[in-house]
Amino acid sequence: MAASDRLNQTSNILDKSIQKSNSQLSLLQVDTPFKVCVVGSGNWGTTIAKVVSENTAQHPHLFEPKVNMWVFDEKIEGTSLVSIINNKHENVKYLPNIPLPENLVANPDLLNTVGDADIIIFNIPHQFLPKIVQQMKGNIKPTARAISCLKGFEVGKKGVQLLSAYVEDELDIPCGALSGANLAPEVAKENWSETTVAYQLPKDYRGDGKDVDHRVLKALFHRPYFHVSVIEDIAGISIAGALKNVVALGCGFVEGLGWGNNASAAIQRVGLGEIIKFGQMFFPESRVETYYQESAGVADLITTCSGGRNVRVAKHMAKSGKSALDAEKELLNGQSAQGIITCKEVHEWLETCELLHEFPLFEAVYQIVYNNVAMDKIPDLIDELDEFRVE
Ligand SMILES: NC(=O)C1=CN([C@@H]2O[C@H](COP(=O)(O)OP(=O)(O)OC[C@H]3O[C@@H](n4cnc5c(N)ncnc54)[C@H](O)[C@@H]3O)[C@@H](O)[C@H]2O)C=CC1
Numbered sequence: 510m511a512a513s514d515r516l517n518q519t520s521n522i523l524d525k526s527i528q529k530s531n532s533q534l535s536l537l538q539v540d541t542p543f544k545v546c547v548v549g550s551g552n553w554g555t556t557i558a559k560v561v562s563e564n565t566a567q568h569p570h571l572f573e574p575k576v577n578m579w580v581f582d583e584k585i586e587g588t589s590l591v592s593i594i595n596n597k598h599e600n601v602k603y604l605p606n607i608p609l610p611e612n613l614v615a616n617p618d619l620l621n622t623v624g625d626a627d628i629i630i631f632n633i634p635h636q637f638l639p640k641i642v643q644q645m646k647g648n649i650k651p652t653a654r655a656i657s658c659l660k661g662f663e664v665g666k667k668g669v670q671l672l673s674a675y676v677e678d679e680l681d682i683p684c685g686a687l688s689g690a691n692l693a694p695e696v697a698k699e700n701w702s703e704t705t706v707a708y709q710l711p712k713d714y715r716g717d718g719k720d721v722d723h724r725v726l727k728a729l730f731h732r733p734y735f736h737v738s739v740i741e742d743i744a745g746i747s748i749a750g751a752l753k754n755v756v757a758l759g760c761g762f763v764e765g766l767g768w769g770n771n772a773s774a775a776i777q778r779v780g781l782g783e784i785i786k787f788g789q790m791f792f793p794e795s796r797v798e799t800y801y802q803e804s805a806g807v808a809d810l811i812t813t814c815s816g817g818r819n820v821r822v823a824k825h826m827a828k829s830g831k832s833a834l835d836a837e838k839e840l841l842n843g844q845s846a847q848g849i850i851t852c853k854e855v856h857e858w859l860e861t862c863e864l865l866h867e868f869p870l871f872e873a874v875y876q877i878v879y880n881n882v883a884m885d886k887i888p889d890l891i892d893e894l895d896e897f898r899v900e
């Protein structure tokens with residue numbers, strides 16, 4: 510077959526698959542279209558807001574087209590970021606050069622953004638979550654449902670908590686999660702990628718067509734360039750998403766030292782083992798299969814360790830001798846590398862449980878970031894306690 514025929518055949522297959530998924534969606538009906546909002550407008554926040562706004566515009570029988578996005582407003586050369594986004598349809602600070610849909614509306618008022626929403630998508634660096642959730646208490650629909658796109662944990666009085674569970678407890682609404690191999694700039698440019706959404710129907714599920722379910726979530730997040738698998742393992746995808754940021758710091762250290770790909774692969778091997786062990790130990794409801802079957806597992810580890818912000822910040826630390834916070838500030842223009850906070854949260858939790866020795870890589874990363882332990886000690890720190898090694 511000639512190359513042009515093969516191309517035509519591939520494009521026909523793609524067209525048919527898009528038509529099939531569109532016709533499945535037209536069969537999906539809801540009593541009243543859901544109103545969607547996004548809390549957060551950073552690099553990933555704005556990207557996900559773009560994704561869902563494209564879908565709400567395309568499926569008005571399922572969703573109200575307008576999507577409100579809460580913006581923690583700031584001045585960019587004297588003009589408010591909110592008004593720039595709404596006039597220029599671009600988030601010039603956190604997602605430059607990406608045109609945003611006109612039905613996506615930036616809103617600086619948190620309560621006005623979330624007050625009438627049926628689906629609340631959380632997407633902010635997780636250190637800001639507690640303050641935001643406290644403000645939202647009593648100011649949302651009791652029937653609202655939430656999805657957390659955050660990667661991290663909440664460590665507090667209740668021990669180590671998934672962020673979705675924290676939202677559920679604080680706001681008394683069901684909350685699922687979205688996590689995957691999703692470097693925001695690539696998704697924003699509409700380069701193909703996959704993601705995983707996890708959601709469990711709540712006890713007070715109101716019934717098909719009346720409430721959010723897996724099909725509704727797929728319709729909300731799936732795009733031709735962003736393929737969604739919907740499962741129930743909220744814990745598995747959230748643990749993988751949070752902890753791969755710590756592993757990525759470790760990769761950045763060895764890469765910054767100039768040790769190359771083998772060293773980075775070794776860190777990822779040990780890291781994956783510790784991620785799975787952490788899940789089994791503290792969240793036994795998480796499924797080991799999720800780590801290798803879903804985008805949110807190994808695939809996210811690989812993409813983050815290849816080109817994410819955490820690996821870049823750690824490399825910069827290794828090369829410049831700067832602290833984690835200085836490196837983050839210099840490289841990321843207001844964005845966050847969540848591994849810096851997550852390794853501290855993990856350390857505090859493991860210390861409380863007297864289990865630091867079980868997670869040598871996580872602990873090594875913490876010691877390098879917070880106690881100036883030399884990066885080139887990583888192999889010894891891991892080797893001492895690497896339980897996967899045969900003596
Ligand atoms: N950027 C990425 O490629 C991906 C990020 N994630 C996760 O998504 C979550 C959100 O990340 P991004 O959107 O990338 O955020 P970001 O790293 O771009 O952070 C900047 C955001 O933080 C906000 N902010 C700064 N100070 C604040 C304050 N005091 N209160 C409230 N907000 C404040 C800024 O207004 C801005 O919206 C994180 O948990 C991250 O790990 C997940 C997948 C991909």
Ligand SMILES: O=C(CO)COP(=O)(O)O
Binds near residue numbers: 660693809816845847
């Ligand atoms: O979570 C991410 C990719 O899925 C983004 O990772 P970074 O925050 O390291 O860029």
